[in-house]
Amino acid sequence: MKILHTSDWHVGKVLKGQSRYEEHKRVLGQVVEIARAEHPDLVIVAGDLYDTAAPTPDATRLVTRALTALRGSGAAVVAIGGNHDNGPALDALRPWAEAAGIVLRGSVRDNPAEHIVDGVTADGERWQVVALPFLSQRYAVRAVEMYELTAAEAHQTYADHLARLIGRLAEGFTEPDRVHLLTAHLTVVGAAVGGGEREAHTVLGYAVPATVFPGTAHYVALGHLHRSQKVHGPCPIRYSGSPLAVDFGEEENVPSVTLVEVTASTAARVREVPVATAVPLRTVRGTLAELAAVDPGDAWLRVIVREPPRAGLREEVQDLLPRALEVRVDPAMLPTPASRARAAQRAGRSPADLFGDYLASRGQADDGVRELFGELIEEVDA
Structure with a gap:
């Protein structure tokens, strides 16, 4: 079977006040064109469809149209929520998604079967995807308990909880004659950040070892890190990266989508297809x-x-x-630290004097700025 793996669209992104809506239209249009040209059996969107948990109507319209167009290419479509997405809001779109033939999982549910998706390609190849949306540390323990696993000890880590969940969801990966796939939105230890990710969700306790993934998986499709890359682990693991540079820290990245060809009895073959329509x-x-x-x-x-x-x-x-x-x-x-260290005495001094000392400490002896400050003080006094 053939898989098109993409992630981290971040639709709705505003870069230093500049809307990127038109860029996103072109980028997602190219992703759809790639799907139509390559005829994948399955498209996986591994989280962060949106840049914000409160997307605009235009952003929602663009994402739903892109997912619909990908489904219209003839591929099955599985999409999960990322840390930028509003998981419950994505879940609220599930009736639309199901009517459109799209599998959409915004947040972790209390029924493990909700996160296991089965399918068959047009050529009869059976496949199964474990679809695990982003899970915050706060809800990791609760998710473990929902699945009736051993109660999580207070000292156990986020990685411990993720390993338990993935192990529970991937119990069927021992079945032969089926392609076993997993998609998740998380950070793997040793992977390189792209430069524009939300730092709190890529460092500290949020990084997990690649050993949380089962060696019986044929391919693990990850989202969250914006740089396309292979991750060393017990099975084929890969970030597709974002199809456009989300922020200036990513200007050296090569935006792309990942195409994977795999069968139940052969190793995954991976190639990247560049997406070059963003500014x-x-x-x-x-x-x-x-x-x-x-x-x-x-x-x-x-x-x-x-x-x-x-x-x-x-x-x-x-x-x-x-x-x-x-x-x-x-x-x-x-200015040097020594010049910034000069502190002004506050007692008995006017705001204009204190502001003048501040400007001097910052190396800005600018009379125009002083005059503007003086006008503000006059307006406040009046």
Whole structure:
């Protein structure tokens, strides 16, 4: 059978105030075109369909249309919720999804059978997917108890709970003559972050070892980390990565979807198909004179400007580079810790004096900023 694995769409993403809706339309349109050209038996969307737990109507419309179009390609479609998604809200869409022939699992349910999906390809290959949405630490213990496993001890880790759940859900993976698949939205120890993930859900207790996955799985389709990559473990494990660079930390990533060909008796063969319809992200550095010579093309820019901080600097940069979404002063141009250490005496001093000391400590001796502050003080006094 052939599987198209994708994840981390993050529809609804706003990058430094810039909507990426039109980019997402093109990107998901290309993903659908790939499905139509490759004729997969199954499409797996491994979480983070949305960028926010409260998506706009436009974002919801785009995601539901994309899922419908993928189903219309002739493939079965299984999609799970990620840490950015609102799991219960995705579950509320299940009646629509079921009517459309789509399997949608937003959150962990109290019935293990809810997370086990069986199917047969047009050529008669039997398959089974364990679909495990993102599970927060707070609900991990409760989920273990729902499945009547051994009560979790207080000292046990998130990884312990995930291993128990996956072991329970994958009990049928010993059955021969069937392709056993698992999809989840989580962080595996040793995998490389893409650069735009939500940090609290990728570090500390949220990272699990690859050994939580059963060696009898033919393929594990992961979401959460935005860089496409293989993970070493007891079975074939892979992140598909995001089909577009979500933030500037991901500008070196190659957006793609993953195609997998596998049978019950042969190893998974994997290849990546690039998705190149999103606007590229670039970071550029230099003085104003150097930035004036930059040709950004159609990229969105993050600019690291090598000039001392001053009022109006951002506007000057954006006049030179209108596609600059983020402007930062190079840290080397900021005041030294010694200069910041000068503290002003507060007693008996006016707000204007104190603000003047603050500007001096930040290396911004700018009379224009002082005058603006003075106008604000006058408005407050009035």
